[in-house]
Amino acid sequence: MIIGQILKSKGRGVMTARPEDTIQEIALRLSSRKIGAILILGDSENVVGIISERDIIRLIAEHGAAALTMLARDGMTRDVVSCTREHTLDEIMETMTKGRFRHIPVVENGTLIGIISIGDVVKHHTAEVELEVSAMRGYLATG
Incomplete structure (x- = not known):
């Protein structure tokens, strides 16, 4: 399965913020949408970071309550790993595992077109495995 198929089924909606937004504003958006990450977009709408x-949690541990008044640009991860819709589910699983992160933006020609989370990966991987098991059962039953 390729990432483009996952985006078709889940949609392309992505929560974004600006580098000048505060960590508290971002935390409120994450909480209200029940999501785990937000992409930070620059002036030309390109991905410049992720929080x-x-x-x-790391910022609060390091800076205490003052972390909430910090700007996104000061607390974001700048080296964002991205993929395209042509990447496979297996490639994304490997990338997430090696990088120890749970969200990958989908970018093509410099334009953000979606985001893939570990939940998306697990859901679709499980569906693939169930389909394979069902096919094997059918094959064995017909003998």
């Missing part, structure tokens, strides 16, 4: 729940 996850883990990043916010």
